[in-house]
Amino acid sequence: MSKKGFSLVLILTMLVFSVLTGCTGNNAEEVDNSSEGAKIEDVTIKFMYLWPEGSSRQQNMIVNEIIDAYQLANPHVKIVQEVLENEQYKTKLQVISASNELPDVGLTWPAGFMEPYVKGNRFTPLDDILTGGLKDSFVPGTTEAYAINGKTYALPLELNIVPLYYNKAIFAKYNLEAPKTYEDFLKVVDTLVKNNVVPIALGNRDRWTGSLWYMYLADRLGGPEVLTNAINRTGSFEDESLIKAAEEVQKLVNMNGFVRGFNGLSNDEGKAEFLNENAAMYLMGSWELPNFTTNDEIPQEFRDNVGYFKFPTITGGKGDIDSWVGGPGVGLFVAENSPVKEEAKKFVKFFVESWGQQAVSRAGVTPATAVDTSKLQLPQLYIDVLNDLGRASNMTLFADVQMSAAVAQTHLDMIQSLFGNQVTPEDYAKKHEEALKADSK
Amino acid sequence: MDKVMGDKKVIALYVLPALIVIMTLVYSPIVMTGYYGLMKWDGIGNMEFIGLNNYIRLLSDPLFWNSVYHSFLLAIFSVISLMGYLTIALVLSGKIKGASIFRKLYLVPMLLSSVAIAQLWMRIYHPTNGILNSLLSFLGSDNIPLWLADQKIVLYSVFIAIIWQYAGFYILIYYAALKNIPESLIEAARIDGASPWQIAYKIKIPLILNVIKVTVVLAVVGSLKYFDLIYVMTYGGPDGASEVIASYMYKQAFRSYNFGYASAIGFFLLLICLVITWLIRRLTASDEEIQY
Numbered sequence: 001m002s003k004k005g006f007s008l009v010l011i012l013t014m015l016v017f018s019v020l021t022g023c024t025g026n027n028a029e030e031v032d033n034s035s036e037g038a039k040i041e042d043v044t045i046k047f048m049y050l051w052p053e054g055s056s057r058q059q060n061m062i063v064n065e066i067i068d069a070y071q072l073a074n075p076h077v078k079i080v081q082e083v084l085e086n087e088q089y090k091t092k093l094q095v096i097s098a099s100n101e102l103p104d105v106g107l108t109w110p111a112g113f114m115e116p117y118v119k120g121n122r123f124t125p126l127d128d129i130l131t132g133g134l135k136d137s138f139v140p141g142t143t144e145a146y147a148i149n150g151k152t153y154a155l156p157l158e159l160n161i162v163p164l165y166y167n168k169a170i171f172a173k174y175n176l177e178a179p180k181t182y183e184d185f186l187k188v189v190d191t192l193v194k195n196n197v198v199p200i201a202l203g204n205r206d207r208w209t210g211s212l213w214y215m216y217l218a219d220r221l222g223g224p225e226v227l228t229n230a231i232n233r234t235g236s237f238e239d240e241s242l243i244k245a246a247e248e249v250q251k252l253v254n255m256n257g258f259v260r261g262f263n264g265l266s267n268d269e270g271k272a273e274f275l276n277e278n279a280a281m282y283l284m285g286s287w288e289l290p291n292f293t294t295n296d297e298i299p300q301e302f303r304d305n306v307g308y309f310k311f312p313t314i315t316g317g318k319g320d321i322d323s324w325v326g327g328p329g330v331g332l333f334v335a336e337n338s339p340v341k342e343e344a345k346k347f348v349k350f351f352v353e354s355w356g357q358q359a360v361s362r363a364g365v366t367p368a369t370a371v372d373t374s375k376l377q378l379p380q381l382y383i384d385v386l387n388d389l390g391r392a393s394n395m396t397l398f399a400d401v402q403m404s405a406a407v408a409q410t411h412l413d414m415i416q417s418l419f420g421n422q423v424t425p426e427d428y429a430k431k432h433e434e435a436l437k438a439d440s441k
Numbered sequence: 442m443d444k445v446m447g448d449k450k451v452i453a454l455y456v457l458p459a460l461i462v463i464m465t466l467v468y469s470p471i472v473m474t475g476y477y478g479l480m481k482w483d484g485i486g487n488m489e490f491i492g493l494n495n496y497i498r499l500l501s502d503p504l505f506w507n508s509v510y511h512s513f514l515l516a517i518f519s520v521i522s523l524m525g526y527l528t529i530a531l532v533l534s535g536k537i538k539g540a541s542i543f544r545k546l547y548l549v550p551m552l553l554s555s556v557a558i559a560q561l562w563m564r565i566y567h568p569t570n571g572i573l574n575s576l577l578s579f580l581g582s583d584n585i586p587l588w589l590a591d592q593k594i595v596l597y598s599v600f601i602a603i604i605w606q607y608a609g610f611y612i613l614i615y616y617a618a619l620k621n622i623p624e625s626l627i628e629a630a631r632i633d634g635a636s637p638w639q640i641a642y643k644i645k646i647p648l649i650l651n652v653i654k655v656t657v658v659l660a661v662v663g664s665l666k667y668f669d670l671i672y673v674m675t676y677g678g679p680d681g682a683s684e685v686i687a688s689y690m691y692k693q694a695f696r697s698y699n700f701g702y703a704s705a706i707g708f709f710l711l712l713i714c715l716v717i718t719w720l721i722r723r724l725t726a727s728d729e730e731i732q733y
Contacts, residue, residue: 091695097485098700116698120486205589205676261568263679264589269567278569405698417680422592 041076043340045347046103048082050089050330058290058363066354070347077343097122102335104344105351108154110145110328111401112408117333118148124336125151129349137353139389142328142368145397154331155352156368157359160285161326161389162212163308165292170197170280170305178309180321182220185312189257192280200252201279202262203270207412208400210262210419212283213252215325215399216311217245223318224394230432231402233440237432241318246418246425253419263420277302283311285326286385290364293379306381310388320393327397328368360386403436410435471711477704484700495705505706507681508689509713511596515603515685516664522604523611523660527653530615531641544616551609559673562602563589589675592682599683603670607663611656618652619645654725661721662714686710 047067051059060083067079082103084092089107096102102122108114117123130152135143139159146154166178171188174195179185192199204210218227222241229235230242252258259265259273274282275291275298282288291298292306310321332351334344356369361376366386378386400408414431417423423431478495480488499505529547533540550558565572566588577585588598622645630640646653668687671677677684677692686706694703 094484094695094698116483116485120483122485205678207676207678259569261587261590264566264568264587264591264595264675266563269563273569405696409692409697413678413680416678417592420590420592420679422680 042078043076043343044078044080045105045340045344046080046082047347048084048089048093048103048106050084050086050107052083052085056363059359059365062355062358062363065358066351069354070350074346077347079347100337102337104335104338104340105348106333106335107157107330108146108333109330109401110154110156111397112404113401114146114153114333115148115404118153122336123153123333124338124341124345125153126155126334126345126348127152129345130155134349134352137356137369139368139370141395145328146331154333155348156328156331157352157355158287158329158365159327159368159389160287160329160366161324161385161392161395162216162283162285162311163385163388164311165274165282165284165288165306165308167274167277167280168305168307170277178307179312180309182312182314182317186252186255189252189255193256198259198273198279199256199281200258201270201272201274201282202258203265203267204258204262204416204419205265205269206267207415208398209267209270209284210249210415211399211412212325214245214249214415214418215396216283217248217314218242219323219325219396220311220314220319221245221248221317224323224396226318227399228396228402231399231407231436233436237436238429242432243425243429246428249418250421250425253421258419263416275302277305286366286389287329287364289366289379289382289385293381294364308381308385322388322392323394323396324389324392325396325398327395327401331368404439407432407435407439471708474704474711475708477701478708480701480704482701482704483698484694485698488701491701495702496709498702499705499709504681504684505686505689508677508684508686511683512665512667512685512687514596515600515667516661518600518604519607519660519664520657522608523653523656526608526611527615527646529608530612530619531645533612534616534619534645535637544612547612548609550606551613553606555606555669556673558602558606559670562605562670563674566598590679592679595675595679595683599671599674602674603667606670607660611660614652614656615649618649622648650727654721657725658718658721661717665710665714665717686713 049063050056051063053060063081067081071077071079093102093106093108097117097120100122108117108123114123130143138156142156142159143152146152146156170192171177174191174197176188176191177184179188189199202209202213215227218241221244222239226235226239226241230237230239259270259279262270271282271284271288273279292303295303311325313319313321332348334341334348338344352369356367356371357376359365359367360371360382361378364382366382366389371386400412403411411432414423414428418425418428477488479490479492481491481494482488533544533547553561566574568574568585568587568590571588573588574585586594589595626644626648627640630644635643666687667685668691671683671685672688672691675683677688687710690703690706690710693699693706
């Protein structure tokens with residue numbers, strides 16, 4: 001190796017080491033308070049969340065403003081942030097939790113995701129800050145998704161429902177109307193197929209995307225409880241309507257209802273088919289609303305063409321049209337072993353109270369706190385969704401979130417097989433039943 | 442110098458820093474993994490000792506054996522593709538026009554990160570507007586395969602990307618080894634009237650046999666541990682059709698919260714790799730030391 005090359009390697013090694021040691025971070029110090037009386041001790045709250053500036057600029061800005069406002073009102077508090085991207089965030093949370101080094105405040109997902117953390121005594125109950133009217137400011141039923149054994153371990157920030165978006169221009173071109181019944185819906189699919197338009201965009205490599213279709217069909221056929229009961233073991237997954245729903249999925253697949261090769265496409269690739277106006281419909285959460293309303297990167301013309309309808313009802317089925325698949329997304333937790341637990345709780349309370357209005361009007365997040373839409377300047381699509389949310393007769397939490405982590409993996413894999421026609425509806429139900437049984441032992 | 446190095450204590454002193462680093466960074470995690478494999482642990486809360494239950498479960502887990510099968514298939518494919526790499530290296534090391542350009546071209550995939558390669562191949566395999574399917578439909582094929590969605594072919598689609606990814610690496614190794622052969626040997630053979638084929642098979646390949654053995658071990662072990670492209674391109678799906686040992690381990694650890702079980706898989710993978718390496722070394726052992 002040449003001398004130059006050697007010194008290059010040397011510099012690189014030194015760089016790597018300085019980065020590594022830098023990671024352990026001494027950014028927690030240097031809190032200088034001259035104005036405040038010396039009585040209150042300075043505290044540092046570590047806050048880890050998942051909206052990096054690059055991909056979620058609006059959310060990131062709001063979080064920073066809330067933090068600034070809180071620090072201004074409480075000069076003795078310093079909040080240290082750590083921002084990660086979604087997948088990394090999940091992995092890191094688990095790894096640092098194993099060594100009991102969770103941040104004081106962080107984000108979690110409800111139900112199955114947070115269960116091991118609660119069982120492992122990593123999160124602290126937040127019921128004491130829910131008193132005094134805070135609980136009533138949440139949309140009913142949302143905090144319950146974060147409750148285990150009667151205690152609430154996190155406070156929700158988002159609440160999403162899953163509407164069926166459609167492209168009004170494509171529908172108009174073939175004289176189609178937003179269907180109210182599933183029979184009409186199938187006719188729409190049929191017409192689109194005959195005219196060589198892809199009816200439905202779907203990226204099923206991510207698997208939970210296909211699960212949404214299955215969940216709605218199960219709900220419309222068997223009513224809102226049947227899937228939930230199968231999962232919580234008061235019912236069976238081999239219920240007639242759950243098998244029937246699987247049959248309907250395959251029927252739709254065999255009609256060429258979905259975009260070609262959906263099992264190999266990621267959700268983003270599937271979504272692209274809808275955004276490019278190749279596909280006419282797209283079943284996805286209300287978190288996509290900014291893309292259809294305020295996101296300047298997507299052509300105005302397209303955004304104006306997007307509408308949505310409620311998942312159609314099936315004649316003879318037990319589900320009603322105002323029953324939604326959806327539920328709370330991320331929520332804030334406080335770590336059990338946090339040295340500044342009380343301060344962290346105060347911050348969480350402040351955060352939740354400030355978040356709602358800001359989130360919906362600027363980041364397009366449908367918040368878990370009730371928002372008075374009449375006072376806000378919002379795109380019509382938002383107002384419709386928020387109003388429908390208010391009228392919801394039922395909200396079924398995403399199946400893979402409801403299930404324990406191990407069963408969720410079986411469910412998601414089976415969804416791919418079902419959509420790929422690799423498994424019969426009966427076997428599909430049987431595999432679920434086996435996994436649920438094994439898990440409940 | 443000899444005097445200093447003759448002192449056992451001094452040797453121990455000099456070896457110590459490196460030994461400590463290797464022990465803490467390499468061997469202790471291995472031991473810990475084996476230890477976690479004996480636990481029922483979600484990776485978050487408390488551990489519970491369950492003896493060899495995880496390993497017993499491993500032996501009867503069809504999903505695990507499915508992933509083992511896929512990993513071994515990949516290993517076989519990698520070894521077969523080594524022959525291709527060797528052929529290319531043989532051609533490039535000969536005096537042909539533009540050899541240096543080709544050499545650089547083949548090296549390009551090695552410079553890309555796995556995720557970039559995965560994104561690239563996902564574009565190529567895209568069912569409707571990917572390059573491959575556009576070409577096929579242009580040529581008039583009406584039964585266009587769904588490369589990443591069809592459970593029967595997804596594994597091979599990913600293999601091709603992996604083989605492409607590593608081409609530059611192995612070609613470079615072979616090329617360097619071939620360039621090390623003294624020109625005089627080949628010159629002599631040529632004067633004796635050997636054809637290029639004979640030179641390749643009778644002289645060049647035997648002379649770099651040691652390098653070939655090393656690459657076989659690298660390719661097999663690398664395949665068994667393989668993770669990145671598969672994870673990004675297919676996530677092991679559809680329904681486990683492209684699951685390999687490492688991706689199954691990752692899912693168990695970080696998606697199903699079975700950290701103990703995942704550790705058992707990891708430890709098992711280590712054992713497989715050790716046994717395979719030993720086997721390959723054993724089967725290809727020869728007494729001859731080649732010198733030139």
